Amino acid sequence: MERFSYLGVLVFIVVGSGWLEFGLRTNVLRRWRRFVLSVAPVVALFLVWDAYAIAQGHWTFDPERTTGATVGAGIPLEELIFFLAVPFAAVLSLEAIRSVRGWTINDEPPEEAP
Amino acid sequence: MTYTELALLGVGLTVLLDLVVLRTRLLLHRAFWAAYAIIVFFQLLTNGVLTGFEIVRYSGDAIMGSSAPAFIGDGRIAYAPVEDLLFGFALVVQTLVWWVWWGRRGVQYRPLAGPPIWRGGRDSSGPAASGEGSGGAASMDGAEPGR
Numbered sequence: 001m002e003r004f005s006y007l008g009v010l011v012f013i014v015v016g017s018g019w020l021e022f023g024l025r026t027n028v029l030r031r032w033r034r035f036v037l038s039v040a041p042v043v044a045l046f047l048v049w050d051a052y053a054i055a056q057g058h059w060t061f062d063p064e065r066t067t068g069a070t071v072g073a074g075i076p077l078e079e080l081i082f083f084l085a086v087p088f089a090a091v092l093s094l095e096a097i098r099s100v101r102g103w104t105i106n107d108e109p110p111e112e113a114p
Numbered sequence: 115m116t117y118t119e120l121a122l123l124g125v126g127l128t129v130l131l132d133l134v135v136l137r138t139r140l141l142l143h144r145a146f147w148a149a150y151a152i153i154v155f156f157q158l159l160t161n162g163v164l165t166g167f168e169i170v171r172y173s174g175d176a177i178m179g180s181s182a183p184a185f186i187g188d189g190r191i192a193y194a195p196v197e198d199l200l201f202g203f204a205l206v207v208q209t210l211v212w213w214v215w216w217g218r219r220g221v222q223y224r225p226l227a228g229p230p231i232w233r234g235g236r237d238s239s240g241p242a243a244s245g246e247g248s249g250g251a252a253s254m255d256g257a258e259p260g261r
Contacts, residue, residue: 006169009160016156025237027225034222038212046205049120058117058176065169086202087209089156093149094210099228103145107138107217109224 005065006078010085017089026095028088039087046083050075117176121200128204131211138214146210157202158192166193 020026028035051073053059061076069077097103115123132140140146164170165183174181177197179189189196217223229235 005167006164009163009169013156013160022231024228024230026227027237030225031222034213034216037216037221038209041212042205042208045208049124053117053120053176056176057173059170059172062169062171065167083205086205090149090153090206090209091213093152094145094213095227096152097145097149098226099230101145101148102228103143103148105140105143105145105214107214107223108226 002065003067006061006076007067007081010078010081013085013089017092020092020096020099024096024099026092026099028091028095035088035091038091039084042087043080043083047071047073047075047080050079050083117172117195117197117201118178121197121204124204125200128207128211132207136211136215138211138218140207140211140214146207149210150206153206154199154202157199158194161194161198161202162192165190165195165198 021029054074061078066076066078071077071080094105098105129141132138133142165172166185168183172181172195177189177195179195182188183193184190185193191199225237
């Protein structure tokens with residue numbers, strides 16, 4: 001079970017933020033195409049950063065606490081999921097603030113912009 | 115380059131992306147900072163687990179501090195190197211900048227968020243909203259003031 005440690009943290013991130021989608025009606029899943037478009041360049045960039053950091057020895061992963069699956073360039077599968085889970089939680093957090101406070105960010109439909 | 119240098123570079127480029135390149139100006143909106151306060155709290159928590167239990171280890175040559183995870187001090191906060199806060203800022207802000215940018219271009223700005231279920235009422239998307247922002251979305255985008 002120890003090798004699922006990193007994966008467990010990722011599950012916490014998704015579950016810990018995921019309730020906002022239903023509790024606060026953040027409606028991010030219903031805007032999934034926009035999310036995919038937003039996260040794609042970020043995932044690409046951070047995978048490159050990760051590959052460089054791993055190659056340079058900036059950071060290493062405990063083989064006992066990761067699944068051992070990789071997605072190339074020595075990057076653990078968990079890292080790819082991390083680069084999807086954290087942006088997902090971030091967008092949910094931003095939309096949660098909008099849901100509760102009603103503050104605008106200037107990306108609302110034109111007729112509803114202040 | 116060290117992790118310290120790359121992290122500072124990452125923050126700089128992220129701020130430029132928001133304020134100059136895409137002009138989303140997310141960093142000038144309080145909604146972002148309110149969300150970011152929540153995100154940082156959970157980053158310290160989850161990253162503290164990853165670094166404190168040494169699921170991820172850092173080379174002392176790449177960061178300001180040493181490779182030994184201290185709870186606080188030696189270039190670390192809640193076991194994680196302070197560089198991770200910069201890394202996280204870049205990751206989160208870039209995502210949200212693109213999210214806002216696509217919204218401004220009329221890509222699925224609907225259904226809007228809210229209201230919270232405890233306030234009752236309908237989902238703000240309403241019965242007619244498909245959430246696609248289809249049809250006039252792209253042309254309406256051009257009429258949006260302040261772009």
